[in-house]
Amino acid sequence: MDKIRQGVLFEVAPQLEEFSITWASKDGHWVHEDRAVCTSMHSEGDTMNIKNLTTGQVSTVILDTIKEFAGKEVVL
Numbered sequence: 001m002d003k004i005r006q007g008v009l010f011e012v013a014p015q016l017e018e019f020s021i022t023w024a025s026k027d028g029h030w031v032h033e034d035r036a037v038c039t040s041m042h043s044e045g046d047t048m049n050i051k052n053l054t055t056g057q058v059s060t061v062i063l064d065t066i067k068e069f070a071g072k073e074v075v076l
Helices: 006-015
Strands: 003-005 019-024 030-042 047-052 058-062 066-069 072-075
Touching (some): 003 006, 006 047, 019 058, 030 058
Parallel strands (some): 003 072
Antiparallel strands (some): 030 047, 047 058, 066 072
């Protein structure tokens, strides 16, 4: 699997029309979305809001919890 640096997610995520993403939820479970878009980024809290294109649900994701983004492993 290719890798992507966590630090570039702020630049890359808003530019993509669609991406897949996997992150750890607050209760410690892995959450995966096959089709998502970035709706906003918040640099103060290092979070981004994503919208699931299948269900329309919006989630806030902490960047430190992202395991996979657009088919790439997220590394520091």
